[in-house]
Amino acid sequence: MENTNYSNVNKAKIILTSIITGIINILIVIAMPMLSADFVLGPWTNAIIIIVLLTVANTILWPIFTKILMRFFIITFGIGALLLNGLMFYGVAYYLPEVKIGIGGALIATLFINIATTLIFNIANIDFYNNYIIKKLSKKVKNKKRAANKHPGLIMLEIDGLAKEILDEAIEKGYMPTLKRWIENKTHTLKEWETDLSSQTGASQAGILHGNNKDIIAYRWVEKENNNKIIVSSNFSHAPLIEQKISDGNGLLSDKGASRANMFSGDSDNFIFTSSKIIELNKLYNKTWYSVFTTSNSFQRIFVLFLWDILKELKSQIVHKIKNIQPRMKRGIVYATLRAGGNVFLREVVTETLAGDILNGEINSAYATYVGYDEVAHHSGIRDNDVWSVLKEIDLEINRLENAESISKRPYEFVILSDHGQGNGATFKQRYGITLGNFVRRFLPEDMKSLRTDEESDHFRNSYIPKNESIENIREKMDNIKNHDIFEEYESLQNIKEKSIDFLKIDELYKSEQIQTLRKKYSDSLDYIRGYEASQHTTKKASDSELIVLGSGNLGLIYLTQWKHRLTYEEIISLFPDLIPGLVKHPGIGFILVNSLANGGMVIGKNGIYYLESDEIIGENPLANFGKNAPKHLKRHNTFKNMPDILVNSFYDPESGDICAFEELIGSHGGLGGTQTKPFILYPSDWDCPDELVGAKSIYDLLKNGMKKLKEE
Structure with missing residues (x-):
């Protein structure tokens, strides 16, 4: 696929940015005694030694520790990686003359170092760090045995809750340049489709991933005969039971497919954060997780972005109150944390793991969900300023995957779609x-x-x-x-x-x-x-x-x-x-x-x-x-x-x-009326597509036919 960004990374700029980052990190270490009572530096030259030794230790030891501790990283949702990063800082500083440091001081130091590193890379070139990670991933897999299947694969990326009408506005306003380029270059065709009732993820993903959403009335429902039990589509105990009923074994991902951050698996055995499979603890470990912890800074960067998103949400809450934006709902620090989890943590995990999948070339297909827009639109509104920044970030993630595909030995086609839209209004x-x-x-x-x-x-x-x-x-x-x-x-x-x-x-x-x-x-x-x-x-x-x-x-x-x-x-x-x-x-x-x-x-x-x-x-x-x-x-x-x-x-x-x-x-979906039933699909222009797409099963059929076409190439 055509790509305009990856090849433009200037080596001199990379070197200069790295030097500046190193200097800033040294200054942070020098300032640490003022930031933490648990840190005594001694001579300022110790700061240079700590940063140099930490860089060497991360280069040599991090890949070893990652292989040994990967399962620990996963079950702790990455917190284990943050702790290891702090312990490595503690290890290189502890034995230096006149340095006195505790674990707390080491953790604070690594946090500030990662904040500075992420900030500098973004200022230098917002795409640089993403390309850097992909480059590191490509080096990790270049000597691995390539997949036997050489036909193009298919990567399907869902932007949860995004109506075509809102996508059109985002493209027009310049928030989604990657998708705009695909449309203008006529490599892809944008089309509106119509959901079933109910217009929500449980019904739509069941139809898209399994071709069957019968009896899924809404996101949750009551079983009268079962002591009035309330069944919830995304519940980790209920989703497996629902999938058993809707699956016939011929799901969208049944042929070497990967499921990432979905409600249902599409009959895939390769899944991460999939509601219908998440309680299968014996399958929690997936080698693709390695992509999230490629370097000592990989997950730390996600953590910094997580914190930054919390601050962005708290700022938004203040702005909404000052401007008296209506309709408005009560939000707080708890929601800000949940928003960051969906908008940053899941987003980055999806992209990092898919980048690894693409570079490995072993999967035939993947379906992944970016939940950030849906989550933010629910609480801020479907056209609020908050959602445009979310869509801009998702577009950057799509570009990252495009970059990965451009250097992968196996080609992949991309489909971008949504499972439903949202409507707006006071409750x-x-x-x-x-x-x-x-x-x-x-x-x-x-x-x-x-x-x-x-x-x-x-x-x-x-x-x-x-x-x-x-x-x-x-x-x-x-x-x-x-x-x-x-x-x-x-x-x-x-x-x-x-x-x-x-x-x-x-x-x-x-x-x-x-x-x-x-x-x-x-x-x-x-x-x-x-x-x-x-x-x-x-x-x-x-x-x-x-x-x-x-x-x-x-x-x-x-x-x-x-x-x-x-x-x-x-x-x-x-x-x-x-x-x-x-x-x-x-x-x-x-x-x-x-x-x-x-x-x-x-x-x-x-x-x-x-x-x-x-x-x-x-x-x-x-x-x-x-x-x-x-x-x-x-x-x-x-x-x-x-x-x-x-x-x-x-x-x-x-x-x-x-x-x-x-x-x-504030933004909602589930019933009939307006843009909530009018999502979109952006598919390769050489595909045959019906004039009208009504119901999630029609999307399942379109994607299945697309996969068949790719196998014939």
Whole structure:
């Protein structure tokens, strides 16, 4: 692949930068007695001796220590490397005349030395250090046996949460020159694709990496039959179980592929920081980790950048408060640390390990995720100044890998893509002063017990009843009564009244006092939705769950957990007549999805109903602003196991692009509406690509076909 940066590293500049770095490091050692009471230097010439001896020791001993202690470095997330660096400083200084030093002083000295080294390299040339690391890696592998496969490999890099619209802006503003060059040189083609419902990593990566995301309703869901257990897609215990269900052994990475920082493995045996595999402690060690600890400064540089990112986030928090940027959410030092972990630590580990993979040439493919944009956009906003710096850094990482490929003996093609986008806007709680969960409780009995959930996390799952016939089997006997309304055609249901559904017999349901009252007062379901005046109740705290409300971005899930099956529309209005009208009349809610015994999926808005089985619309179309494929996505979703009793989607404003999350995140995704369902893929221009890419499975197919094409070259 064409590359413009690696060959431009000037040797004289490297030498000069190294000399300046050495002088600065000597000055730091001279200043150490003033910075640490645990350090006495003696003659200033000892500083020169310490730096020279440390350089020699690192050159000779670091590769040996790395081979011996690699597993220790990994299980300590690199802290072991920092300790070793301090011990080596301590070792070379301890025996010098008049030097008195403790371990604390040695660690502080190495920290300041690494800060200075990273700063100087970045000032000299921000790409220099990256090229330096790649050059060192290439020397490490040049004498190794090359891979038998000579056909080009494929490196797939995901920028988590980046919508095509935001990528276009980043390129136009000059933050992503590498991708811009690829597009302008016509080596790659940029295309928008459309996610499934739900628009989040769990569903998208399952589809992209395994070609199957069936039954992944959102990031987390409830299993009613399993004691109301909440399943979380990225949970280290739950992700392996999900992968077992979606995998057929023919994942995207099943043929000598590598997984880096993903939720699922794509059936790869070569993985680092992959949620579905991370508990396999016996496979935690991977030889590719060596790339992260190539030199004594490699991980130390990552640590310095980690600290720097924390400071950048704290500065951003102050700026947001001073400028009163809205919408804004509460952030703090804990979030700053988590942000640095995703935006720096994972980013650097992904790039360093992939650079080693590319130079080794042993893998046929790799799929890796850069999570920084998604994390920062969640908390700062999808167009905040914070995200542009994150995207600029990711572009530099892509260029580093391009540099590695340019000197690798095996060629690799690159694909850059995102798994979903994000939408922006104040949260439901910020707008209306109440969480979705507490709002739902207003329409339920006062003594009904609900589960308190974390408003800042997403996701769920839920099963159909094991007893009796399932809803699908019942529907097979109901073809002749499709699209009849509960208020109009009670008699048409008599032929299936023997099929009970674990809560009420059909005849008991339709003869209930509540249903009879509603049928007398309202002519049809839309009349009921529009005309019913819902009562709001004050709720009480309770310990046991009879109600669970989860938020996944602007997608909400309501589970009425006293019943182990998914309640039908008919059952809900019989049990809780206030609930559905109360929900859809709220300005923060765009529509809800419920399943009707008579009609199948019903999408209900404030002024209209969309019957998914027949594509019949009564009143106003509640999906008018949510895209032409919204009915198809919802119809498919309605067949998933463990669906909530009521699926809720927030409003979407086409003019402002605003949505509102049911969790406390400014940038969010998970439902329908706007840029959250419009990610991108940047692929080699000589690939054959369909005119329209809808659903994560379409990306799986495109990438699989691309791999097949590369094997034929």
